[in-house]
């Protein structure tokens with residue numbers, strides 16, 4: 117097993133301390149931080165996503181895996197932003213009001229950051245006024261919204277309208293399990309089904 121495979125497996129198993137140790141050893145051995153993220157941490161979370169979809173993993177395990185991934189990210193992220201990240205543009209992102217799901221959104225944040233975007237993460241349960249304020253303050257190129265509940269996804273349309281009314285010239289991206297490409301098209305937003313595609317599309321529209 118390579119060091120990347122071990123990191124990935126420790127993420128899947130939710131072994132935070134092992135993730136941290138393995139990454140520290142890998143860095144000492146001269147491994148590249150970007151590879152640690154892509155081939156180790158994100159690969160692990162991709163496996164978690166597949167297992168979750170097949171009901172081979174459940175919420176508590178997904179949460180432990182994502183905590184382990186975040187612990188690993190905390191070590192390697194500063195190494196990347198210092199060296200090879202160039203700013204492609206600014207994305208303001210949040211989970212919409214009434215919605216507390218953030219595992220998927222945080223993956224999108226990570227993929228956008230590793231693709232070279234500056235990301236302003238508004239967290240969960242974010243009111244439209246906050247989207248407007250932060251998009252203005254940060255001169256956002258993209259405003260991105262996540263919703264995981266059919267009851268909260270309707271806020272996306274209001275947020276886009278509020279931003280447009282405030283004169284914000286940005287592109288809008290949406291995602292989350294209940295969304296469809298047709299819904300996104302109707303509210304004039306760009307849809308991505310997963311975090312990797314989100315980063316690719318963000319690059320395309322910039």
Ligand code: B12
Nearest residue numbers: 215216217218219220260262265266291292293310311314
């Ligand atoms: C984990 C989870 C929770 C956790 C959330 C923890 C957290 N910190 O996020 C907890 C336990 C808190 C929770 C609570 C609830 N949940 Co919940 N939850 C889930 C679950 C099991 C997994 C979601 C997840 O993290 N998936 C893994 C990630 C990686 O995938 P993802 O979120 O889809 O994200 C990917 C894409 O969607 C996309 N994406 C996501 N966001 C964005 C944004 C942009 C801009 C882009 C481009 C792409 C993108 O990229 C991501 C990565 O590839 C889902 C089931 C499911 N099948 O989705 C239910 C689910 C979403 N929950 C559901 C419900 C009903 C609830 C509760 C109401 C339950 C209750 N009765 O209390 C509460 C609501 C709380 C609230 N107000 O938000 C329902 C929603 C039904 C619906 N259609 O409305 C689901 C579908 C379960 C079900 N089958 O009933 N939940």
